[in-house]
Amino acid sequence: MKKDALNIIKNSINDVLPNVSVENFLKDKKFEGNIYTLAIGKAAWEMANSALKVLPKIKKGIIITKYKHSKGSIKNFDIYEAGHPISDENTIKATKKAIEFASNLKEEDTLLFLVSGGGSSLFEIPEKNISLKELQEINLQLLKSGADIREINTVRKHLSKVKGGKFAKLTKSKIMTLVLSDVLGNDLSTIASGPAYPDFTTSNDAFNIIEKYNIKISKKILETLKIETPKKLKNIETHIIGDINKFCESVKKNSELLGYKSIIMVKSMNGDADETGKFIGNIAKDFESKEPTCLIFGGETTVKVKGNGKGGRNQEIALTAALNISGVKDTIIASFSSDGTDGPTDAAGGIVDGNSLKNLKELNIDVKKILKNNDSYNALKKINSLIFTGPTGTNVNDITFILKNNR
Structure with a gap:
């Protein structure tokens, strides 16, 4: 499923690159x-x-x-x-x-x-x-x-x-x-x-x-x-x-092409990244479906910086969500920025699953302490859970999505 998630991210960003939008708008202008x-x-x-x-x-x-x-x-x-x-x-x-x-x-x-x-x-x-x-x-x-x-x-x-x-x-x-x-x-x-x-x-x-x-x-x-x-x-x-509306529709289209039933849950997600991560983690934990499903959340959250670590709002959403889906099978949560740079980092966001918390614990990493220090980047990096796209050339907010696949 991680491969599916990364393909959805790549193809959805490509769909909202500005070249097509700019060229289509200007081609008939005088x-x-x-x-x-x-x-x-x-x-x-x-x-x-x-x-x-x-x-x-x-x-x-x-x-x-x-x-x-x-x-x-x-x-x-x-x-x-x-x-x-x-x-x-x-x-x-x-x-x-x-x-x-x-x-x-x-x-x-x-x-x-x-x-x-x-x-x-x-x-x-x-x-x-x-x-x-x-x-x-x-x-x-x-x-x-x-x-x-x-x-x-x-x-x-x-x-x-x-x-x-x-x-x-x-x-x-x-x-x-x-x-x-x-x-x-x-x-x-x-x-x-x-x-x-x-x-x-x-x-x-x-x-x-x-x-x-x-x-x-x-x-x-x-x-x-x-x-x-x-x-x-x-x-x-x-x-x-x-804008975010086109971005959400693109994620929906690209997940459906991979066989997922896709639902846009919201296009105006905002508020605190930590609380958003908890909320999405709970949905991922409790949601049940008999078919492969993608739940899509579009918007842009904020981080109240309390520590001196390294990270961004999408990395914080992903790491917080990992706490709630620990041990949950066949579930992935990805959170990423359309511009490819989440906060002051070189990562676009983070991607986690039911094993992420266990993997961090095995490295003696206390996730709650990491989150308190706003150091999600370094924690996710340790378990190869950062999303890297490089600067994309577009900027239409962020997407978090849940993949559930019991196949």
């Missing part, structure tokens, strides 16, 4: 004036490369993506790699180049803005006199707090010169935005913090999130949060070309 491109996010290289195939008349473009996510040079494109999930000096340098590039465009030009998950940290310049170090500290606090992506991006938008629709105000050109959504519900103002989309969050929303998660901020940050974001923009159009 543009007036010159076309320029800005691509941001973990799927930026793939999206830009696909756009150029359909629109060879793109005059110039910029790509800002995560380290090790560029796959080589592209004609007429400048490529920058920068920090994720925390912005760094290269983020600031690349974003300054992008602003300079966009601010020189004319009204009759079109900026094709290609946005994917990760864009919020990869495309950034802080407001006013906020330093990069201050911004990094706030983002790190938010990421460790257990706040969800909407809450994190609400604060980010009010501290940024480019988020929350502010970037659209910096160019005279028309902006056509194509989005690979990594946000449940496809809230366009939240994806990459909505650089070219009206923002309906308020300064009060940001203050409430800071208070809710006890985020430590200075008076200078407090004053900056009072700056409101644009609520109306005239020069934009936005299209979603990929």
